[in-house]
Amino acid sequence: MMRRSFCARAGKPEQKRLGSEKGKKPSALPEGFFFLHAARGERWKPRRVTCNIGWMRKATNIVWHAGHVAPEERQAITRVRPAVLWLTGLSGCGKSSLAMGLERALVSRGHLAYDGDNVRHGLNKNLGFSDEDRAENIRRIGEVAKLFLAAGVMPITSFISPFRADRAAARRLVGEGEFVEIFVDAPLEVCESRDPKGLYKKARAAQAAGQGLQFTGIDSPYEPPENPELHLHSDTASVEQLVEQVLAWLLQRGHLLGAE
Numbered sequence: 001m002m003r004r005s006f007c008a009r010a011g012k013p014e015q016k017r018l019g020s021e022k023g024k025k026p027s028a029l030p031e032g033f034f035f036l037h038a039a040r041g042e043r044w045k046p047r048r049v050t051c052n053i054g055w056m057r058k059a060t061n062i063v064w065h066a067g068h069v070a071p072e073e074r075q076a077i078t079r080v081r082p083a084v085l086w087l088t089g090l091s092g093c094g095k096s097s098l099a100m101g102l103e104r105a106l107v108s109r110g111h112l113a114y115d116g117d118n119v120r121h122g123l124n125k126n127l128g129f130s131d132e133d134r135a136e137n138i139r140r141i142g143e144v145a146k147l148f149l150a151a152g153v154m155p156i157t158s159f160i161s162p163f164r165a166d167r168a169a170a171r172r173l174v175g176e177g178e179f180v181e182i183f184v185d186a187p188l189e190v191c192e193s194r195d196p197k198g199l200y201k202k203a204r205a206a207q208a209a210g211q212g213l214q215f216t217g218i219d220s221p222y223e224p225p226e227n228p229e230l231h232l233h234s235d236t237a238s239v240e241q242l243v244e245q246v247l248a249w250l251l252q253r254g255h256l257l258g259a260e
């Protein structure tokens with residue numbers, strides 16, 4: 001990491017405009033520069049870094065490379081007409097349970113699907129839970145899902161993805177007809193009472209202590225889908241019932257090739 005090179009452009013007049021006075025987390029990013037999380041015990045400092053920034057195009061001399069394999073050839077192997085199954089909902093609503101159940105059911109029937117629940121462990125491990133990082137998290141997930149579509153595989157994403165604008169951007173990225181927004185809906189009280197990882201408990205304790213955790217539903221907003229392809233009620237239906245509902249929807253719309 002470049003520790004030495006303080007960013008002169010962001011460090012002086014811009015620094016004030018962005019509300020990033022010494023020791024405070026900046027509220028926005030100046031173009032061309034990036035703010036890294038301060039190492040443990042350090043204060044926030046703007047730093048110039050050499051890594052790429054998601055929403056910026058750096059290189060200008062990139063040419064699209066077309067392959068020799070038609071989508072239908074891949075789909076004959078994977079037996080899906082792929083679409084991203086984009087699960088969204090509060091923490092604890094049952095996204096991961098549904099994603100795992102769906103992946104299991106699809107693969108058992110010979111349709112290649114992949115549940116990418118663990119992307120924050122690898123590709124996105126440098127992202128936190130600020131609004132900016134959440135947006136970048138979703139942007140990268142959208143891009144990876146698009147690669148899976150191109151490979152003829154049905155990607156399943158199970159992330160809270162709380163902001164409408166980010167989900168809309170992912171929809172635009174992969175294209176209408178290849179984006180299935182699935183609202184896994186359970187009331188906050190139900191999700192909070194499940195709390196298998198103790199995350200709500202931690203978030204409530206932090207809130208009571210006056211230290212926000214930016215936890216969706218507690219001190220960070222969740223914007224429910226206005227027009228999802230599927231609206232599932234995970235407070236009243238079991239995981240198995242929800243899997244059946246999604247399979248029926250996919251079958252009816254011709255996504256499961258060679259299935260009756």
Ligand SMILES: Nc1ncnc2c1ncn2[C@@H]1O[C@H](COP(=O)(O)OP(=O)(O)O)[C@@H](O)[C@H]1O
Nearest residue numbers: 091092093094095096097194196234237238239
């Ligand atoms: N449809 C459902 N009905 C009842 N309990 C469920 C259902 N789906 C998930 N759960 C339970 O709720 C908890 C949270 O599920 P999980 O799939 O991890 O949610 P998420 O991925 O949305 O955070 C788990 O304990 C799980 O067993």
Ligand SMILES: [Mg+2]
Nearest residue numbers: 095096097158
């Ligand atoms: Mg989950």
